[in-house]
Amino acid sequence: MELLKERILRDGKVKEGGILKVDSFLNHQMDIGLLQEIGKEFRRLFPDESINKILTIEASGIGIAAITAQYFGNLPVVFAKKTKSKNLDGELYTAPVVSFTRGTQFDVQVAAKFLGPEDHVLVIDDFLARGQALKGLMQIVERSGAKLAGCGIVIEKGFQEGGRELRAAGVNLHSLAIIDSIEGGKIQFRQE
Amino acid sequence: MELLKERILRDGKVKEGGILKVDSFLNHQMDIGLLQEIGKEFRRLFPDESINKILTIEASGIGIAAITAQYFGNLPVVFAKKTKSKNLDGELYTAPVVSFTRGTQFDVQVAAKFLGPEDHVLVIDDFLARGQALKGLMQIVERSGAKLAGCGIVIEKGFQEGGRELRAAGVNLHSLAIIDSIEGGKIQFRQE
Numbered sequence: 001m002e003l004l005k006e007r008i009l010r011d012g013k014v015k016e017g018g019i020l021k022v023d024s025f026l027n028h029q030m031d032i033g034l035l036q037e038i039g040k041e042f043r044r045l046f047p048d049e050s051i052n053k054i055l056t057i058e059a060s061g062i063g064i065a066a067i068t069a070q071y072f073g074n075l076p077v078v079f080a081k082k083t084k085s086k087n088l089d090g091e092l093y094t095a096p097v098v099s100f101t102r103g104t105q106f107d108v109q110v111a112a113k114f115l116g117p118e119d120h121v122l123v124i125d126d127f128l129a130r131g132q133a134l135k136g137l138m139q140i141v142e143r144s145g146a147k148l149a150g151c152g153i154v155i156e157k158g159f160q161e162g163g164r165e166l167r168a169a170g171v172n173l174h175s176l177a178i179i180d181s182i183e184g185g186k187i188q189f190r191q192e
Numbered sequence: 193m194e195l196l197k198e199r200i201l202r203d204g205k206v207k208e209g210g211i212l213k214v215d216s217f218l219n220h221q222m223d224i225g226l227l228q229e230i231g232k233e234f235r236r237l238f239p240d241e242s243i244n245k246i247l248t249i250e251a252s253g254i255g256i257a258a259i260t261a262q263y264f265g266n267l268p269v270v271f272a273k274k275t276k277s278k279n280l281d282g283e284l285y286t287a288p289v290v291s292f293t294r295g296t297q298f299d300v301q302v303a304a305k306f307l308g309p310e311d312h313v314l315v316i317d318d319f320l321a322r323g324q325a326l327k328g329l330m331q332i333v334e335r336s337g338a339k340l341a342g343c344g345i346v347i348e349k350g351f352q353e354g355g356r357e358l359r360a361a362g363v364n365l366h367s368l369a370i371i372d373s374i375e376g377g378k379i380q381f382r383q384e
Contacts, residue, residue, distance in 0.1 A: 015281070028273070028280070029306045030258060032266040059250035059271065062256035066222060070259075074224040079251065081220070088220070089207070114221045 001041050001176040005189055008033060008155065008177060013162065014185045018157070027060035027126055032067065038176060040066035042152045045174040046122055051071075051075065051149045053119045055134055055141065057108060058082055060126040065155060068124055073108040078115065079139060093143045095136035108136040110144075117145035128175060131162025134186045138171070148172075155179065158190050193233050193368040197381055199226060200347065200369060206377045210349070218346065219252035219318055226260065230368060231260035234344045237366040238314055243267065243341045245311045247333065249300060250274055250323055252318040256346060260316055270307065272329060273302045285335045287328035300328040302336075309337035320345040320367060323354025330363070340364075347371065350382050 013021040014059045025031040051072060056065035057080040065077045081088055082097075083106070091112035098105050116123070123137050134151055141148050150172030158178040166173050178190040207214040217223040245263060248257035249272040257269045273280055274289075275298070283304035290297045307313070315329050326343055333340050342364030347356045350370040358365050370382035 001280060023280075024306070028270065028303055030254075030261075030269045030271070032261045032269060036262075036266075059254060060271070062222075062251060062254040063269065063271070065257050066224060066227065066255035067262075069222075069224045070228075074228075077222045077224060077255065078220065079222070079255070081251070088215075107311065111215065111220055114216070125245065 001038070003034070003037055004177050006153070007031075007113060008179075009044040009187060010131050011083060012187060012189065018160075018182065020155070020157070020179065020182060020187070022155065026064075030063045035064055035067040036070075038064060038154060039071045041176055042068050042122075042124065042174075043071040046150050046172075048149050050120045051114070051122045053121050053146075054124055055080065055110070055115070055121050055137055056124045057137060061124055064126055065124040068152070072122070078110060080110045080140065082108060084104045084109075093140040095139040095143075096179045097132045097136040098130075099132070108133065108140065110140050111145065115144035115146050115192070117140065119144070119146035120149050122149045123151045124153075125151075126154045127157070128155070128162045128166075128173075129160040131160075131166055134162065134166065150174065152176075157182075193230070194370050195222055195226070195229055199223075200371075201379060206329065206374045206379065210352075210374065211357075212347070212349070212371065212374060212379070213345065216294050218256075222255045222301070227259040228262075230256060230346060231263040233368055234260050234314075234373065235263040238264075238342050238344060238364075240312070240341055242312045243314045245270060245338075246316055247272065247302070247307070247313050247329055248316045249329060253316055255318040256318055260344070264314070270302060272302045274298045274300060274349050276301075285332040285333040287335075287365070289324045289328040289363070290322075291324070300325065300332065302332050304336065307333065307336035307338050312340035312341050315343045316345075317343075318346045319349070320347070320354045320358075320365075321349040321352040323352075323358055326354065326358065342366065344368075363370060380383045
């Protein structure tokens with residue numbers, strides 16, 4: 001997605017430790033016009049009319065998934081939670097996730113009543129690196145008996161293993177921008 | 193907002209300890225069509241054309257704020273963070289918040305580069321009860337030198353003190369549904 005790549009080149013910042021900061025337009029401040037274009041692109045990449053639910057994970061996935069859902073006929077969006085809350089009760093699907101950025105482990109959780117065998121689920125997230133969060137969401141989809149339609153990612157770090165592993169496993173994965181290298185602070189995208 | 197009140201009566205669940213669960217349409221699963229109506233109502237309540245930024249707090253505020261921003265000419269949305277991350281660096285505005293639902297205290301944080309004296313900020317959140325999160329966001333707006341246009345809340349628990357205190361302090365606060373009592377599991381809205 002050219003518009004996204006241009007934006008990453010213009011406003012993304014490469015930090016030590018393989019960190020790409022896109023906080024000025026994606027995951028701290030959000031450019032809503034850009035999210036609309038991202039949503040349209042996900043619709044083009046996942047045209048399957050039987051998709052009936054979008055699943056994402058708090059926090060950065062939520063805005064992207066909410067805007068994207070508008071291009072899928074206002075499908076319901078479920079966001080998985082990372083922390084226990086008094087608001088989260090009843091039967092839960094959980095999966096363990098190691099966070100690379102935060103240096104912590106946590107359980108990703110979805111109330112069982114919001115996913116089931118009748119669902120055909122598109123998973124949306126902002127970043128794919130090692131694929132931990134995405135694998136956690138996919139485990140939850142599988143446990144619920146729902147069918148996975150695919151995974152839509154805004155930015156994939158192609159120099160980490162998550163995308164390769166998921167594609168090898170046959171997952172219908174689309175990333176709007178795949179970065180193959182950020183060495184020396186220079187962002188290089190994968191050619192499509 | 194009648195549509196919202198009807199939805200709360202239909203799908204909201206009252207739990208012990210003054211908890212109102214609206215997870216089937218607002219803060220775990222999101223009804224995007226409802227969020228669009230919420231966004232339109234916020235626009236009607238905050239018609240000030242000089243508003244140039246929307247501020248919310250992760251996680252449940254993000255979807256509401258992102259959809260709402262579309263009715264404000266796609267204004268940028270900044271979401272305050274509740275946890276430290278390698279992605280959050282540089283100068284920060286922080287304010288302490290006690291969470292009633294989670295039984296914890298945390299710092300709400302916004303990168304200083306995303307708020308400043310040139311900003312006229314609308315604060316959006318899903319719930320107002322004791323007003324801790326909202327007061328934290330307002331402190332951050334004040335510290336940044338930005339001007340507060342107002343606060344838009346989806347559901348206010350009118351039987352807790354946050355809304356009363358903020359109105360007494362002159363805050364331009366609008367809640368789309370104010371619940372005056374949930375005693376005995378019966379939801380009673382404030383008459384407007």
